[in-house]
Amino acid sequence: MASPSGRTRPIPADDLEDLFQHAPCGYISAEPNGRIIRANLTFCAWMGASCDAMVGRRFQDLLNIAGKIYYETHFAPLLRMQGYFNEVALDLARPDGTTLPVLVNAVERRSPDGALEFIRITLFNASDRRRYERQLLEARRAAEQASAELQALNATLASRVEEAVRERMAAEEALRQSQKMEAIGQLTGGVAHDFNNLLTVIMGGLDTIVRQMEKLPSEAAVSKINRSADMALRGARRAATLTQRLLAFSRRQPLAPKRIDPGRLVSGLADLLQRTLGETISLETISGAGLWQTLADPAELENALVNMAVNARDAMPKGGKLTIETTNASLDEAYVAGITEPVAAGQYVLIAVSDSGTGMDPDTLNRVFEPFFTTKEVGKGTGLGLSQVYGFVRQSGGHIRIYSELGEGTTVKIYLPRAVGVEQVADSAEVTAPNALGGGDEVVLVVEDHDDLRSYSTGVLRELGYRVLEAPNGRRALEIIQEEHDVALLFTDVVLPDGMDGRRLADEACRRRPGLKVLYTTGYTRNAIVHNGRLDPGVQLISKPFTYAELAQTVRRVLDQDPD
Ligand SMILES: Nc1ncnc2c1ncn2[C@@H]1O[C@H](COP(=O)(O)OP(=O)(O)OP(=O)(O)O)[C@@H](O)[C@H]1O
Ligand SMILES: [Mg+2]
Numbered sequence: 001m002a003s004p005s006g007r008t009r010p011i012p013a014d015d016l017e018d019l020f021q022h023a024p025c026g027y028i029s030a031e032p033n034g035r036i037i038r039a040n041l042t043f044c045a046w047m048g049a050s051c052d053a054m055v056g057r058r059f060q061d062l063l064n065i066a067g068k069i070y071y072e073t074h075f076a077p078l079l080r081m082q083g084y085f086n087e088v089a090l091d092l093a094r095p096d097g098t099t100l101p102v103l104v105n106a107v108e109r110r111s112p113d114g115a116l117e118f119i120r121i122t123l124f125n126a127s128d129r130r131r132y133e134r135q136l137l138e139a140r141r142a143a144e145q146a147s148a149e150l151q152a153l154n155a156t157l158a159s160r161v162e163e164a165v166r167e168r169m170a171a172e173e174a175l176r177q178s179q180k181m182e183a184i185g186q187l188t189g190g191v192a193h194d195f196n197n198l199l200t201v202i203m204g205g206l207d208t209i210v211r212q213m214e215k216l217p218s219e220a221a222v223s224k225i226n227r228s229a230d231m232a233l234r235g236a237r238r239a240a241t242l243t244q245r246l247l248a249f250s251r252r253q254p255l256a257p258k259r260i261d262p263g264r265l266v267s268g269l270a271d272l273l274q275r276t277l278g279e280t281i282s283l284e285t286i287s288g289a290g291l292w293q294t295l296a297d298p299a300e301l302e303n304a305l306v307n308m309a310v311n312a313r314d315a316m317p318k319g320g321k322l323t324i325e326t327t328n329a330s331l332d333e334a335y336v337a338g339i340t341e342p343v344a345a346g347q348y349v350l351i352a353v354s355d356s357g358t359g360m361d362p363d364t365l366n367r368v369f370e371p372f373f374t375t376k377e378v379g380k381g382t383g384l385g386l387s388q389v390y391g392f393v394r395q396s397g398g399h400i401r402i403y404s405e406l407g408e409g410t411t412v413k414i415y416l417p418r419a420v421g422v423e424q425v426a427d428s429a430e431v432t433a434p435n436a437l438g439g440g441d442e443v444v445l446v447v448e449d450h451d452d453l454r455s456y457s458t459g460v461l462r463e464l465g466y467r468v469l470e471a472p473n474g475r476r477a478l479e480i481i482q483e484e485h486d487v488a489l490l491f492t493d494v495v496l497p498d499g500m501d502g503r504r505l506a507d508e509a510c511r512r513r514p515g516l517k518v519l520y521t522t523g524y525t526r527n528a529i530v531h532n533g534r535l536d537p538g539v540q541l542i543s544k545p546f547t548y549a550e551l552a553q554t555v556r557r558v559l560d561q562d563p564d
Helices: 013-022 041-047 065-082 127-213 219-249 262-277 298-315 333-337 362-367 385-395 451-463 474-483 502-512 548-560
Strands: 026-030 036-039 084-093 099-110 116-125 258-260 281-287 294-296 320-331 346-355 399-405 409-417 443-447 467-471 487-493 517-522 541-543
Touching (some): 041 116, 065 099, 127 219, 127 548, 219 385, 258 262, 262 320, 294 298, 294 409, 298 320, 385 409, 443 474, 451 548, 467 474, 474 487, 502 517, 541 548
Parallel strands (some): 443 487
Antiparallel strands (some): 026 036, 320 346, 346 409
16 A cells, blocks of 8 residues: 555656645545644635644544544554555544544555555545445435335235225125116016916906806706806916916016005904914004105005015914004115115115014025025915015015024014105005996907907996997097097006007007097006006006906996096
């Protein structure tokens, strides 16, 4: 280090002096104890002091406090040990109180006999370098912080994605479930429609036989025929009930909603329910004060309550308690957002039917609304009870929910929309007083594409004394209306072939013949008559399958109604 480099030419003294004084680094020559003998102008300018003021001071005394300590404990011993040190970062404390970061190199100069004569010190201004270092450090810290934040984000991202996937899967499962219910609904609706037509024929035929038999002479034969005919009728009626339940599930039964006071309806039904439940089950009905009214088909609501009571009875073979509670309820946005089927938020009447029975496991609970799902022995349950309740409630714009715990019991909650305003309610479903089967002599036009059904209806009406005309479709029916001026009643199926349904036929017929009375019949109606599960005001409807008596009474009633 201390070896002199070879020089070819001597450097002029003033050049050397200039190099020493003005080199872009500080030069210091010091005694072995650090006392400054000479310092160059560059260094003195950095310190903001005169060179005279520097001479005589110890180099280590020019350092800040930490530098002083390090110098004494580390760098001075290092210098003595190895004769030099390089690039030691120290801070000079200026007289004006500021500090100057420097990089210090030091080397000992010895005499030929090895005695330590001087210490030569070189200082480089390290302000810029320190600033870079500080910036670098800050950048690294920022990078580290960003990376930590990113990692945290990643961690929550994973859990957020998980959550989203879970929600998505739940939604898909719910969708599958509702699509399944929809598909089964379509199927049962279709089956039920055809089945109804057949039943009308069967029941009508048997009905007629029974009536004809009465005219036969042999008493024994008559009673035998009567018995079997009765049996067949009973069977057909059971089948009709089955179809009715299928239709109810598929939400295609013609409903005649009325304003109902649900508390009154429930208490009016108490006797019947108690008889259904038997003596080992007690029944309590509770209804809240200021109960709202609801708009629903009362007969179907009663039917639903009986269905639920029967289920409760079956779940309480050793007896128990059935509670029917009626209260006002509100379904809020958050609640309806959480359920599968579209249900409007708002005010409802809640009928809660609770039993203290066996309850259901989750698998059973999941399937209760499926048609034909039953856990009961063959012959004991058809598995259509709750399907029917479900269909009825949905068709009425309501919502149904079941809560059940194994061993604890079950609560079925039915929410029916609150009736608002003064709605005019169709009265076509009014139970007709079982008066005499009055006939008449008016002209009735029967429009029905199903041949057997048409001949059954025309047969009954003729028997009742009416003059009957018939048509298999709307076009033919209009021709007849055109030709025959005294048609008093148009009795038409809602679903007709060849593009003109019963509704359009009736509209056209009434346009040509104002005052014409119209009676519809249908197995189910999706569109023409039943809008949103409700009969249009003024529409008269007789549901298939109908009996002789029902047809006789309904036709008479419609004919006798004042034109409005
Ligand atoms: N209150 C209840 N307690 C326990 N289980 C019930 C209750 N209600 C319904 N279930 C279960 O749900 C199933 C389906 O009920 P649903 O009323 O649809 O048909 P079902 O009663 O079996 O037959 P159906 O009503 O046609 O005679 C029942 O078989 C039973 O397992
Ligand atoms: Mg049931």
